[in-house]
Amino acid sequence: MPEQTKYVLSESEMPEAWYNIQADLPFDLPPVLHPGTKQPVGPADLAPLFPMELIKQEVSKERWIEIPKPVLDVYTIWRPSPLYRAHRLEKALQTPAKIFYKYEGGSPAGSHKPNTAVAQAFYNKEAGTKRIATETGAGQWGSALAFACQMFGIECKVYMVRTSYDQKPYRRNLMETWGAKVVASPSMDTNAGRTMLAQDPNCYGSLGLAISEAVEDVVTNPTPSKYALGSVLGHVLLHQTIVGLETIKQLELADAEADVLVASVGGGSNFAGLTFPFLPAKFKDPTSKLRVVAIEPAAAPSLTRGVYAYDFGDLSMMTPLIKMYTLGHGFMPAPIHAGGLRYHGMASAICELYRHGYIEARAVNQKATFEAGVLFARTEGILPAPESAHAIRGAIDEALKCREEGIGRTIVFNLSGHGHFDLTSYEKYMNGKIEDYVLPEEEIKKAQEALPII
Ligand SMILES: *Cc1c(COP(=O)(O)O)cnc(C)c1O
DSSP, rough: OOOOOOOOGGGGGSOOOEEEEGTTTTOOOOOOOOTOOBBBOOOOHHHSSHHHHHHHHHHHOOSEEEEEEHHHHHTTTTTOEEEEEOHHHHHHHOOOEEEEEEOOOTTTTTTTHHHHHHHHHHHHTTTTEEEEEEEEEESSSHHHHHHHHHTOOOHHHEEEHHHEEEEEEOHOOOOHHOOEEEEEEESSSSSSHHHHHHHTTTTOOHHHHHHHHHHHHHOOOOOEEOOOOOOHHHHHHHHHHHHHHHHHHHHHHTTOOEEEEEEEEESSSHHHHHHGHEEEEHHOOOOOOOEEEEEEEETTOOOHOEEEEEOOOOSTTTEEEEEEESOOOOOOOOOOOOOGGGGEEEEEEEEHHHHHHSEEEEEOOOOHHHHHHHHHHHHHHOOHHHHHHHHHHHHHHHHHHHHHHOOOOOOEEOBBOOTTTTTTHHHHHHOOOOOHHHHOHHHHHHHHHTTOOO
């Protein structure tokens, strides 16, 4: 018998409820504030953007939220997803650590994002939404939503950040194949886009700006439209917890217990998805040895270098104010290849967990992440998305620490997606054209001067 590599669950073992961390958090989350009145937002403020079921999930304190049957049915296309033991990577690193990774790249869109896109499309369909507009950075969220909208018969419009639109034409083709309409952001379709293009016709765009365009589109379009966000919000994090819930069952199959959990963070959803179901153990037992590590790019280091303050989720100051570690809503990140990690802020629950010391964060450089991604592809075979390569970098660093210390810890990371649409980036790396961008301190100061006064 070869050593076991994959730990797989049958469809009947798929979790039937998402885990809501709000039931167990040992602290309250700061209220989300209305951008005009600066008072806590109520359901009525969010109703123009989201269907009521999702708004309810945003504030629910129920520990388990049942996954609707039609959502489970679509999930079976790729779920349960496999948990792998990285035997070959361990060997290459000569580490006594056991490394496991949960692979979310087997979904139709190639990442974890359909876990929430499918749920959001379903609740919108139930609420009578005919059309959804959204933004996409690397193209991952846009493709996930385009796929999900196609599953439930909803129109989809995607504002795609200009850098990715140029770097990843195939992502656009994929979205269009699933029936979505895609424009580069900044676009001429909204006031927010036209204003930016007037200032800077060559603007790279940013997730914050694309969010502004999508939100403006939704509130002005004559067809009943709603907005959908691929990360940051509580309901998105909730839908991703199926990842961690499956992982817990699969680690039991492997007779292993996690010592270190690692995931990359953009807005925080894949990190939350893997790690939140493990956290009650830490809440109950503060001496628990489990470490939970978020990995962010040095070019957009919101947790490790951002300021903890109320800030807008977007550039045009239209979204509610969220208390978070932020680089400032005006932050224009360097065009690093992990487009999905270029966001200026972070999900509220993750910021609070960080502030209270339940999780750790580390920033890593772009070249070192590609180096890790290539080593992973050459040992494990799977080509990781540049975003996921951040988690690989984090896991490898933990495994190297195990080697130095001679301790065989169990490291589990989230391989959030494959990199088949990121080959231009790998080509650049192979040709020695990938640069490190470390955000200069004065840029952080400048961006923070524009924070709203609460
Ligand atoms: C979007 C994305 C991320 C980062 O976003 P989170 O909301 O932090 O999960 C990470 N990996 C992949 C493959 C992505 O598509």
